[in-house]
Amino acid sequence: MATVLYITAHPHDHSVSSSLAVGKAFIEEYREANPGDEVIHLDLYRTDIPQIDADVFSGWGKLASGTDYAELTDNEKAKVRRLGELVDQYVAADKYVFVTPMWNFSFPPVMKAYVDAVCVAGKSFKYTENGPVGLLTDKKALHIQASGGIYSEGPMQAFEFGHSYLDKIMKFHGVPSFEGIFVEGAGARPDQAEAIKANAIEKAKEAAKRF
16 A cells, blocks of 8 residues: 655645646546555645744754753744654655646745755755765655646746756655646636646546556
8 A cells, every 4th residue: 555645735726726626636536546545635735834944943953962852942842843743754655746836937835845844864865975865766756737828848948946846856855756747828828728727637637547
C-alpha cells in the first residue's frame, strides 16, 4: 500500500478553481485505480503551516545547543513541533501531488511556506563533502498548475517559476520522477475555457492510472 500526499494551495474549491477541478479528477481516478492506497489531503489554506520566523530560529538554535525541548517557550514549542510533524509526514509518504494556481508567475505563498517546512537536512536531503544529496529517491511527484496564459511553452515560458521551482525542489530531494499537467490559456482564450479544463481533466485521468 502506498501513501499519497495530495497537497493543494487554493483558497477556493473545485467549483471555482480550475487547478482543483483537475486535481479532483486526478485523485478520484487514482483512488479508483489504487483502492488499497491511502490518500491524505493537505489543504494548505486550512492547515497550520508555520513560517520560519524568529521563534523557529530561536527554538532550533536552543535545541542545537543542547537545551531540552521542555525549556522552549510555548511559541517555540508549537512551531518547532508542527514543522517536525510536517516534514515527517512528507518523508513518510510515497507519492506527492501538488495542485496550485499560477499567481504572479509562481504559486500562492502558502506553498512556499510548506516547501520551507519540508526542506530539512537529515530528513529530505543531507549535506555531504560533495554538496547536498536528496534522500527521497524512492518517491514520485506530480504538479497540476492552472494559469490564465500559456507558460509551459512559447515566449512566456521564461516567466514560469511555479512548476520549475517545484521541479528543482524535487531534484534537490532526490525524487526521480516529476510530471506536470498544465491547465493553461483560459484567460487568454475565455471562449475555450471549458474545453481547456476538460482536456486537462482527461490528461489528469490518464496520468492517474499510471502514477
